Amino acid sequence: MAEFKRIPISEIVIPERLRAVEEEHALAIAQSIVEHGLINPVTVRATPNAKGGKYTLVAGAHRIRAVEINDDVEIDAMIVEGDKAEAQLVEITENLFRNDLSVMDRAIFVQTYRDVWEKAHGKIGAGRPGNRANLAQLFADETEAGSFSKHVADRMGLSKRAVEYLNKIAQNLHPDVRSAVRGTPIADNQSALLKIAKMEPQKQRQTAVAFRTEPDLKKALALVEPAPPLSKKQAEQATLLSRLVTAWEDASEETRTQFLEHIGLGEGGDALMAQIRSEARDE
Secondary structure, three states: OOHHHHHHHHEOOOOOOOOOOOHHHHHHHHHHHHHHOOOOEEEEOOOOOOOOOOEEEOHHHHHHHHHHOOOOEEEEEEEEEOOHHHHHHHHHHHHHHOOOOHHOOOOHHHHHHHHHHHHHHHHOOOOOHHHHHHHHHHHHOHHHHHOOHHHHHHHHHOOHHHHHHHHHHHHHHHHHHHHHHHOHHHHHHHHHHHHHHHHHHHHHHHHHHHHHHHOOOOHHHHHHOOOOOOOHHHHHHHHHHHHHHHHHOOOOOHHHHHHHHOOOHHHHHHHHHHHHHHHHHHH
């Protein structure tokens, strides 16, 4: 049973969220509220004994922040019944299939969606017929409609493999990395997240520190995993390349022309040497 009511924001306790509030997103919602009003009320549950308020937020942290930005002190709310686990499931269900979730946030929601349900109702799997009635309300029973990954894939319009990748990210990405990349392009870069998730926990923590000083993914990873030393042959060739570039820079136009004719390039040589100089700088 649910009750619709307008309540003071000061009476709402906001617990730690699976998805952190992003100020830019809240600002966009605030502008929408000014133009169109609050279309979807927040969801709360009555918790009269909670410290700091009469209600605990279930879903709608961005909407609350948006209302605060607009200097409103009250918000439309749907008050529902349920315990903490059920409240988490509502939060996850509301957010899981949103298009604006980053890859990282979606991965966290997918994993938590299952974890919370299993904690409340028992592990999903064959041989647990007592769970099937409730399970059907959340996602298809694995024994009758394939795996959990397939169910989520069908709901989200993704492949089963894509959902499995999300699970790998959720299970293996270190919390420090999540915090460091949240709100950056890396949080929506699945291949980068998978690469980091394969690293040892200590390496991941070092990567998180590197991200805070070097936002470029390639450079940050290089700080943690430097390129292996050159072999003797590679070092010799690098030296020769450096000498070749230096000789080109010191040569006169006539000498350069003679060299290009010697190797059969003619007028196209300048572009080639520009490339060589660039590669030499990258060594």
